[in-house]
Amino acid sequence: MADVLAALIEKYRAIAELTQPRCLGGCPEPGGCCRPQYCLLAETRARQFGETLPTQNHPTLRYMGPEGCVVPPHLRPLCAVHVCEFHVRQDSAFGEEYLALREAVCRLEERLGLPWPEGMARDYWE
Numbered sequence: 001m002a003d004v005l006a007a008l009i010e011k012y013r014a015i016a017e018l019t020q021p022r023c024l025g026g027c028p029e030p031g032g033c034c035r036p037q038y039c040l041l042a043e044t045r046a047r048q049f050g051e052t053l054p055t056q057n058h059p060t061l062r063y064m065g066p067e068g069c070v071v072p073p074h075l076r077p078l079c080a081v082h083v084c085e086f087h088v089r090q091d092s093a094f095g096e097e098y099l100a101l102r103e104a105v106c107r108l109e110e111r112l113g114l115p116w117p118e119g120m121a122r123d124y125w126e
Contacts, residue, residue, distance in 0.1 A: 001112065008108040009074045015101040016073035016080040018094070022087045033082055039063050042076040048114070049075060081105065 023033065039062050046053050053071055058064035063071045073080035081102055088095035 004108055004111050008105065008112065009072070011101055011104045011108060012073035012077065012080050015098070015105060018098060018101065019081070019083040019087075020068075022083050022094070026087060027084055033084075034061055034064065034069070034079070036060055036062075038076065038079050039071075041078055042071045045075045045077065046071075051075060077105070077109075 027033075042063060043053060053063055053075070055062045056065040056070060061069075063069055063076075069076065069079065071079075083098060088098055
């Protein structure tokens with residue numbers, strides 16, 4: 001199972017790297033989807049993985065540092081996979097890569113028997 005977990009961590013890293021530039025540079029409110037409740041979800045996930053998260057000094061987002069969120073993507077699944085729908089629809093190459101990574105993440109989560117992240121739809125745009 002260690003190889004499945006390593007694959008899951010890698011897929012979350014890849015999808016976060018894919019979506020972050022769209023979030024920060026292509027939305028009306030860059031980074032505007034970050035919410036304090038997502039930090040709470042990350043804490044829950046970190047406990048599931050037996051990890052501790054380093055808090056930062058942001059006034060409302062406890063894990064937002066000067067360079068962005070300090071939580072590894074696999075511990076913030078809702079944030080890592082989020083991207084606004086129009087990015088997927090307007091750029092077919094991006095959309096195909098995004099949807100393939102998202103599907104891989106879903107399959108790996110299921111193989112590990114992890115509880116599905118609260119607030120994350122199994123099918124995109126449910």
